[in-house]
Amino acid sequence: MTKVIQVKPPRVFSELKPWLQDHYQDLPKRLQSVAVFAMHNPDVIALNTIASISDQVGVTPSTMVRFAKSIGYQGFSDMQIVFQESMRHVPQPYSERLNSMQRSADREQTVLSHFTQAAAASISRLEQNVDESALLKASKQLAQARMVYIAGQGRAEPVVAYLHYTLVKLGVQSVVLSGMPHSMADKARMLKTDDVLLAISFSPYTANTRELVDICLLNNTKVVALTDSTLSPIARADDFHLEVLEEEVSGFRGLSATMCLALCLAVETGRVRAELDKDVK
Amino acid sequence: MTKVIQVKPPRVFSELKPWLQDHYQDLPKRLQSVAVFAMHNPDVIALNTIASISDQVGVTPSTMVRFAKSIGYQGFSDMQIVFQESMRHVPQPYSERLNSMQRSADREQTVLSHFTQAAAASISRLEQNVDESALLKASKQLAQARMVYIAGQGRAEPVVAYLHYTLVKLGVQSVVLSGMPHSMADKARMLKTDDVLLAISFSPYTANTRELVDICLLNNTKVVALTDSTLSPIARADDFHLEVLEEEVSGFRGLSATMCLALCLAVETGRVRAELDKDVK
């Protein structure tokens, strides 16, 4: 029979680490090898098959299973889950992070904290992922426009309103297209070659905004797009598009990171515009 | 037979992303779903089984295999390797983290980082300072309303739009007052005793919103206020008001924390409303 049967094995990687430190000495030789390898290469444990891992460690698959069981896991696969979960958060805080936070914080979480966590995560990701040069190029494009036409519906509407408000305050001429009762074709006709369309659209992408962008692209009108995915139909490789993805909480996506990016875009546009105006004098 | 057979599928994740951008439009509907999901949740593709993933996407396992093959991979497993490899090196827990810190320290701050930091700080403060019970009381108030009238101008307008959008989606009846061309007194007259005014206002406080709140208070109409200071003229001790203060960057105030609070308020209202509706049955 097996020696030690742990009743409650560590369910998170951060607890597994000290456990191994404590019990390392008592483990048989081969299991010690596995322990050392696992602490040094957690990603391998998370991503490879038992055969591949045991090969790298220099033991047999059975030993891997025994190792897991000696800690108290049901088997190798059960242990592997802990390693996998530990990876999920590290690169980017996706939804799984929220789940684990929920679990760890014993229900005492306030209603608000779910949303602030998601917002903070979204903003952090925005900071890491945004293409700074795309932001600058987009700002330049907007700053050079004779008039900025802003379009967006549904969840994008607040963003439209905010961009419009801020751009106007900064002395950048802009109008909101969404509210007007014209057909998309009519709207597109309003845009002259030295105008720019600023389109905001999130999944599920509304047909109107999409159509508007399509027409503008056909007419060679410049388009700056703000969307939640490069796969969005309004994102085109040859245009200026900015991407921002909001973390969701039980199905709801906020606008915290989006608003942050919008402000940044507007302010930068205002700055470039001010420079241009100065040169003219 | 399958349509496009890619001879050389992207072997690294960073190449796969633009590939999907280019071909997204041409993909069948289900394959598009998979593409969007994969770009939004690369960790899930990397770590889960085909059954679990297809379940999350809402397609069949066959579709996952087809998706991989349409890109040119031998099958799902072949594609999964690319996702897994993209995770492997990303999580360098300590050494890499220090490096990136160092990098950001000596390199000049990006334009965006000023704003993300301000946003993050605002959200963090919101989490710490918000009166949870006030949030719950306000939600209850809104949920019980026959109709929610939302008012706010200027910088508050995006918040109005967002609250309106979200409340409607959640089945809470609401209308936006700001856009209407009536006098404040006329607007106030619209509100019956079982209605609630949801007023959003930030410094400098617009006279209109202030006036509206005053009239409603005189008429004993319930008011829920969202503002940036307890000193705000629309905040009254006997009413339900929520406070959120945005950090400013060279004179500009964002809306990240405000939007977070707005979403929270709306969702909580929707939740309470759903409970009330259930009880009625």
Add this chain to the structure above:
DNA sequence: TTATTTATGGAATATTTATTTCAAAAATAA
């Protein structure tokens, strides 16, 4: 409309992967 192609889901199948078993090798105790 009808014919033809393309896309999709479900089930059967093949493959991979983990687990168990058992005999033999080490290690330990008497």
Add this chain to the structure above:
DNA sequence: TTATTTTTGAAATAAATATTCCATAAATAA
């Protein structure tokens, strides 16, 4: 030393997972 326990590897088995195939549905073209 021998007896006993523990550890280990190899092969057999069980479980899971991915892939293929086919009938049908949907979309498109004639």
